[in-house]
Amino acid sequence: MSDLAIINRVLEGDVEAYACLVDRHYDRCARIAVRIVGNQEDAEEALQDAFLRAFNALGDYEERERFSAWLTRIVVNQCRTVRARTRRREAMFLDVDHRDLTYAVSVPDGDDWPDLERALAQLPDAQREALVLRYADDLTYEEMARITGAGESALKMRVQRAFARLRALLSEVAHV
Amino acid sequence: MFDLDLDLDLERRVAAVLRAPVAASDDARERVMHRVREAARTARPRRRGRPLVSRSARHSLAGVAMAASVGSVAVLSAITPRPASVAGAHAGVIDDSVAASLRDTLRLARLIRDDDRRYAFVVDGARWAPDPSATPVRAGDRLLSLLRVARDSN
Numbered sequence: 001m002s003d004l005a006i007i008n009r010v011l012e013g014d015v016e017a018y019a020c021l022v023d024r025h026y027d028r029c030a031r032i033a034v035r036i037v038g039n040q041e042d043a044e045e046a047l048q049d050a051f052l053r054a055f056n057a058l059g060d061y062e063e064r065e066r067f068s069a070w071l072t073r074i075v076v077n078q079c080r081t082v083r084a085r086t087r088r089r090e091a092m093f094l095d096v097d098h099r100d101l102t103y104a105v106s107v108p109d110g111d112d113w114p115d116l117e118r119a120l121a122q123l124p125d126a127q128r129e130a131l132v133l134r135y136a137d138d139l140t141y142e143e144m145a146r147i148t149g150a151g152e153s154a155l156k157m158r159v160q161r162a163f164a165r166l167r168a169l170l171s172e173v174a175h176v
Numbered sequence: 177m178f179d180l181d182l183d184l185d186l187e188r189r190v191a192a193v194l195r196a197p198v199a200a201s202d203d204a205r206e207r208v209m210h211r212v213r214e215a216a217r218t219a220r221p222r223r224r225g226r227p228l229v230s231r232s233a234r235h236s237l238a239g240v241a242m243a244a245s246v247g248s249v250a251v252l253s254a255i256t257p258r259p260a261s262v263a264g265a266h267a268g269v270i271d272d273s274v275a276a277s278l279r280d281t282l283r284l285a286r287l288i289r290d291d292d293r294r295y296a297f298v299v300d301g302a303r304w305a306p307d308p309s310a311t312p313v314r315a316g317d318r319l320l321s322l323l324r325v326a327r328d329s330n
Contacts, residue, residue, distance in 0.1 A: 011223045015216040022205050022212075027197065034198040044204055051208045058221035116193050135187075136194035163186060170186075 003067040010058055018055055025068060026051075028137065029075045035132040036079040038121055042086060046078040053078070065146075072137060073147040076129065083125060119169035127162035130155050 001020065009017040029050065033043035054074050061070055120128060133144045134155075141152040148155065201207075306312050310321035 011221060013220060015213060015220065016209075018212055019205070019209050022208050026200065026205055026208075030198050030200050030204075031195070035194055040199060040201075043198075044201060047204070048208055048211060052211045052215060055212045056215060056219070056221060059223050116189055120190070120193065131190065132194055135191040163183065163190075166186060166190065167183075 004063060007058060007061060007067065010055070018058075021054075021067075022051055025071055028068070029071065031136050032072065032132055033075055033079050035120070035136055036076065036125075036129050037082050037086070042082045043079070046082040047075065049081075050075040050078040069139070069143055069147060072133070072139075076133070076147055079129075080125075115170060116166070119166050122169060123162050123165055126150075127158045127165065130158035131162045134159055 003021065003024070006017050006020050010021075026047070029047055030043060033046050033050075034040055037043050037046060050071070054071050057074070061067065120131070123131070129148065130144065130150075133139045133147060134141075139147070141155050144150075144155050145152045150158075306319045307321035310323060313320050313322045
């Protein structure tokens with residue numbers, strides 16, 4: 001059954017049909033949310049709110065847009081809200097350098113992914129968000145622009161700068 | 177110049193990391209549906225009569241203009257008669273009102289009571305911006321918009 005058919009069923013009063021949309025899109029949205037907010041707990045909080053918001057706003061969904069892109073936009077905005085809240089929490093614990101905590105995680109020998117994961121976590125929010133949408137969800141820059149509200153050229157620049165920053169961070173690790 | 181092969185390799189590695197599945201709580205989906213069922217008890221989503229017009233990439237100025245129109249509603253609500261205790265209060269932030277959640281962007285109006293009303297908008301949840309259609313006034317390092325209000329002679 002297509003997303004649109006399920007949406008129509010929900011709008012006709014079949015609330016349980018929404019579970020199909022949740023099942024179908026949860027993993028993809030979780031991948032995006034975890035990468036944007038940086039941890040599973042905050043990501044789940046963002047996802048819970050995002051799916052509820054999507055349900056409440058389902059009547060506003062426009063058929064001309066892919067449902068997945070519409071949902072992604074809601075997820076990204078919830079992730080931004082959660083990130084902002086997290087930053088306020090972090091500001092209350094100025095004595096703790098969370099980068100030290102991150103580096104306390106043990107790294108398996110010969111596996112370079114943890115280095116890359118840590119480098120990704122150190123990117124500025126806007127750059128990481130652009131990278132996640134581009135590579136975790138295979139979105140075009142046009143779709144990314146619709147989701148984030150930023151211009152396509154600005155998004156390309158963010159991705160470019162993210163790679164430059166990643167290269168710098170990874171080369172720092174290599175020289176330690 | 178950077179090494180093109182190295183760059184493609186980094187791109188491939190980044191894509192692999194970002195596409196890797198992430199762990200989720202076993203009951204995460206069920207918790208979503210629990211909240212959905214709760215919400216549906218009070219109000220169920222209904223198809224709007226006419227779909228909203230889709231929007232392309234948002235221009236920042238257009239965002240400010242939209243915020244201005246929404247914010248003006250918030251400002252108008254803020255300048256309605258208030259209890260006497262706040263009359264003549266010194267300038268200061270009195271409220272950060274959520275003016276509206278326009279589709280995907282939260283916009284706020286910061287209202288400052290003084291002889292004039294000064295306000296700005298939060299655009300894209302990230303930056304303050306003055307109302308392009310109002311007189312700008314500087315307040316420290318921030319540019320606000322000025323709204324002069326005729327006092328009720330009563």
